[in-house]
Amino acid sequence: MSDSTTRVLVVGRSARALTETVAMLRARGIAANATNRFDRVLEDYDSRDLDLVLFGGQVPPRQRELLEAELLRRNPDVRFHSGLGGMAPLLTAQVEQIVGGPVPGVEHDAEARELHVTLADPAHVTATALWAVPVPPDPVPHAVALVDADLPAGRHAVPVPPEVPAHGAFAAVRIDDRTAVVRLGAAPRPAARGTVGAPLPAPEPVTTRLPWEAPGSRRS
Numbered sequence: 001m002s003d004s005t006t007r008v009l010v011v012g013r014s015a016r017a018l019t020e021t022v023a024m025l026r027a028r029g030i031a032a033n034a035t036n037r038f039d040r041v042l043e044d045y046d047s048r049d050l051d052l053v054l055f056g057g058q059v060p061p062r063q064r065e066l067l068e069a070e071l072l073r074r075n076p077d078v079r080f081h082s083g084l085g086g087m088a089p090l091l092t093a094q095v096e097q098i099v100g101g102p103v104p105g106v107e108h109d110a111e112a113r114e115l116h117v118t119l120a121d122p123a124h125v126t127a128t129a130l131w132a133v134p135v136p137p138d139p140v141p142h143a144v145a146l147v148d149a150d151l152p153a154g155r156h157a158v159p160v161p162p163e164v165p166a167h168g169a170f171a172a173v174r175i176d177d178r179t180a181v182v183r184l185g186a187a188p189r190p191a192a193r194g195t196v197g198a199p200l201p202a203p204e205p206v207t208t209r210l211p212w213e214a215p216g217s218r219r220s
Helices: 015-027 038-044 061-074 088-100
Strands: 007-011 031-035 052-055 079-082 106-109 114-119 123-133 140-151 154-159 169-175 178-184
Touching: 007 015, 007 038, 015 031, 015 088, 031 038, 038 061, 052 061, 052 088, 079 088, 088 123, 088 140, 088 169, 088 178, 106 169, 106 178, 114 123, 114 140, 114 169, 140 154
Parallel strands: 007 031, 007 052, 052 079
Antiparallel strands: 106 114, 114 154, 123 140, 123 169, 169 178
């Protein structure tokens, strides 16, 4: 499956993350739509149009389970993935990685706080650290550029600067037209037991119905 044939539906909560993810994916030639109306997914989208559904962490588990079962019943070829976080650049990179397949030679050395990128041939490499600070109602995304350069074949060490947190950060690494997403350190620590935050306000409703073709798509 290539980005010329993949149609992606993103199901999550944050209106900002959803709309920005759709715009970024379509700018990269990947056909995408998004919704935060969990109870309307089956009515608003034809499952036969879908190749990939990306679920955000705010989709209730039971609702996700029911949606997956019904979407799969209607379209046995659809695939499901869990979104890595509510940030459009991260979700975009994740979809690109899923569509393009694994990228060898990209690793994170947590002790040295370095990305290691091994290239078989010279390539243009960009890497961006991505993380979010939880500020209700939506997390605030942060990004730091790590490298943007033409690199020769061989092994390269890319330092991760101190401002990138040790928990909950990722790196989106693009090697020419291939994308890898690497976790930088451990997942965020869970909230202390018994901690209850104020209920989040209802998000602005989002249901995009853009054509299932993206600018630059080669789908026929």
